[in-house]
Amino acid sequence: MGRIPIQASSATSVTIEGRELLAFGGCNYVGLAHHxxxxxxxxxxxxxxxxxxxxxxxxxxxxxxxxxxxxxxxxxxxxxxxxxxxxxxxxxxxxxxxxxxxxxxxxxxxxxxxxxxxxxxxxxxxxxxxxxxxxxxxxxxxxxxxxxxxxxxxxxxxxxxxxxxxxxxxxxxxxxxxxxxxxxxxxxxxxxxxxxxxxxxxxxxxxxxxxxxxxxxxxxxxxxxxxxxxxxxxxxxxxxxxxxxxxxxxxxxxxxxxxxxxxxxxEPSLIDRLRANTDQMRAGLIALGLPILGDRVPIFTFALEPESRMDVVQSRLFDEGLLAPVIEYPGTAHSRFFRITVTAHHSHAQIDRLLAALRGAMNP
Ligand SMILES: Cc1ncc(COP(=O)(O)O)c(C=O)c1O
Missing domain, CATH: 3.40.640.10 (Type I PLP-dependent aspartate aminotransferase-like (Major domain))
Known part of the structure; x- marks a missing residue:
């Protein structure tokens, strides 16, 4: 996908080419950039x-x-x-x-x-x-x-x-x-x-x-x-x-x-919500069979083989109104990988929506 041209954003969404997507990327973990x-x-x-x-x-x-x-x-x-x-x-x-x-x-x-x-x-x-x-x-x-x-x-x-x-x-x-x-x-x-x-x-x-x-x-x-x-x-x-x-x-x-x-x-409850959302996302991704490391942080990275499968999955999610970015960044065994993050402001239902869409996109 390359560099994403974001036109507008909130703690849980981005607008790209006029379309608002539910977003699971970046590092705005408690939504303070938009508070x-x-x-x-x-x-x-x-x-x-x-x-x-x-x-x-x-x-x-x-x-x-x-x-x-x-x-x-x-x-x-x-x-x-x-x-x-x-x-x-x-x-x-x-x-x-x-x-x-x-x-x-x-x-x-x-x-x-x-x-x-x-x-x-x-x-x-x-x-x-x-x-x-x-x-x-x-x-x-x-x-x-x-x-x-x-x-x-x-x-x-x-x-x-x-x-x-x-x-x-x-x-x-x-x-x-x-x-x-x-x-x-x-x-x-x-x-x-x-x-x-x-x-x-x-x-x-x-x-x-x-x-x-x-x-x-x-x-x-x-x-x-x-x-x-x-x-x-x-x-x-x-x-x-x-x-x-x-x-x-x-x-x-x-x-x-x-x-x-x-x-x-x-508002320490923001951190509590971040942790609850982290737990939900982590359990859901593991249930999908993905090799998720760590248990405390709202960062979830994984690669799919072959590499082209990641582009297919990402663009299916995109079509369904979801941004789950595949990034190229040093620091893992893979040169490209999904880096999904969750924030304190995602709802339970939004996380479930991503997990269901991911399941569908990985098993078409
Ligand atoms: C671990 C780590 N250190 C340093 C930096 C650099 O921080 P900044 O973007 O404020 O220059 C980053 C940002 O990507 C980072 O992830």
Whole structure:
């Protein structure tokens, strides 16, 4: 199908070529990109601060909105401090730029997001991959290289296969002077109490842990952040060229992200609904005989053989008014695969409709 030209969207639908489809794709897991409070915050802030700071934070582009968002995000996810970056991708770049004095080797889950390996190699660390999710292999590599200073990197939730990293066991593998970095772009708003992320899910709280994340997926906004102990965040502020040399998240988006956090705090039932919908979709896909990994996240990926069958199934679903996207993305054993997601706003009946249509399309 290629790139999809979306004309309009809601938390559960997209309009393509004038047709509204019931959609099961993307990462708007709790529908915050369309929440009325989030949209209102954006509109109000445009009136007060305009669209862009037009300068980097450390020159003349800092606002009280950015500072407040950093405090609130850190408090929400349970970290001492946070700093915003233009995107999740640049969060990984900015943090990596500050690590080379202490760490020479990065031990990285083999299916981590490409921004992780890109950031680490650009910063000059040696990257050694460990088998996906295998904390014992990570521990072996740490033992081999700990005299050079090691940092372990993993995604919290893997976007491409829906698996969850063993963050607690990775932390146990770390030497006392090591660092664990969790890219939690897909864990925020999904994992942990009230969607507070994968570290909170595992009860991990340690000065040797940093999180990088995006504001552009679960929070429904745009931008990135690094969270961790104050000393590490200060180093990013003082030393990272990626942070210091970029225009920040537009203030209206930063205010929208603050509103999104408030919605999550006020309405933890959103996360409960997301989890109930995750359970329903997962059980239904497994009943169809599909090899679904994981049990906690609203991301379901699978490939059909031969590959052309996926296009046939996808276009049958499309004809029935359903978007269940086949995507091309690194991070699984397949180059192309179905990546179906469910949100807190899908109804029981809508999920059943997709499952019934999928059954029909796979068994014509
Ligand atoms: C795991 C992971 N890390 C980083 C990023 C980059 O985030 P952003 O889109 O905010 O740059 C993504 C987005 O696709 C992601 O899935």
């Amino acid at each position: 009325p409070d989030v949209r209102m915050a954006l509109r109000e802030s445009v009136e007060v601060l305009g669209l862009s700071t037009t300068a980097s934070r450390e020159t003349t582009g800092n606002t009280t909105t950015h500072e407040a968002l950093e405090r609130e995000l850190a408090a929400f996810m349970g970290f001492e401090s946070a700093i915003l970056t233009p995107e999740g991708y640049t969060a990984n770049m900015a943090l990596a730029q500050t690590l080379t004095e202490e760490f020479a080797v990065a031990i990285v889950d083999a299916r981590s997001h490409r921004s992780v390996t890109h950031a680490l190699t650009a910063a000059g660390l040696s990257v050694i991959l460990f088998e996906h999710l295998n904390a014992s292999k990570a521990a072996e590599l740490v033992a081999q290289h700990s005299d050079r200073g090691v940092v372990i990197y993993t995604d919290g939730v893997f976007a491409a296969d829906g698996s969850v990293a063993p963050v607690d066991r990775l932390l146990s593998a770390l030497p006392s002077h090591g660092l664990l970095v969790v890219d939690d772009c897909h864990g925020l708003c999904v994992m942990g109490p009230g969607g507070r992320g994968t570290c909170r899910h595992f009860g991990v709280s340690d000065d040797r842990v940093c999180v990088t994340t995006t504001l552009g997926k679960g929070l429904g906004c745009y931008g990135g952040a690094i969270l961790g102990p104050k000393s590490r965040i200060q180093r990013v502020q003082q030393e990272s060229g990626v942070y210091r040399g970029t225009t920040p998240v537009p203030p209206p988006i930063a205010l929208a992200a603050r509103a999104a956090l408030r919605v999550l705090e006020r």
